[in-house]
Amino acid sequence: EAQVTQNPRYLITVTGKKLTVTCSQNMNHEYMSWYRQDPGLGLRQIYYSMNVEVTDKGDVPEGYKVSRKEKRNFPLILESPSPNQTSLYFCASRRDNTDTQYFGPGTRLTVL
């Protein structure tokens, strides 16, 4: 089944404890992206990647890192999480030169 998976789906952590949220797609898509969703703000793009080893900042990259070492994986790294990073995070992917994005199920992160 074609899908985008994220792990973990739920995470409660404490300020300053490094964490990684994984994102994987099995559709051989070139483009992948991370968003955060907050009430009243819609979705905001954090980082995106056009292909392996090619990444760029979205609208709200501060406090986040990403890497794209393999085509299928695009992990989101929070080196020192803070409470303002408490949010619902979505990963998405699409084939190059197409417009339809496929979203993962979301990861709800709480930073205490």
Added chain:
Amino acid sequence: ELKVEQNPLFLSMQEGKNYTIYCNYSTTSDRLYWYRQDPGKSLESLFVLLSNGAVKQEGRLMASLDTKARLSTLHITAAVHDLSATYFCAAGINTDKLIFGTGTRLQVFP
């Protein structure tokens, strides 16, 4: 800087009625997207509009784009309960960067 505004933010409508959700964007954008999100779920792609005057329809939903007015609309015809969800529009600076609106929460009641 591209900004996207949706209105209304909340919409409660009776089954069988028609209504329109509006999406305004502030600067030139070469593509406009509509997504649906059910409560507690992920986002589902509904429409992609790529040119001025573009119109797309799927069931009771019809989306249109006026690039001169920087306006897209999502029209709901004869609403049914199954359409209850949050609808987002997003404008693309290019195919890589998207700016989302804040969403319109639609509730359809009998």
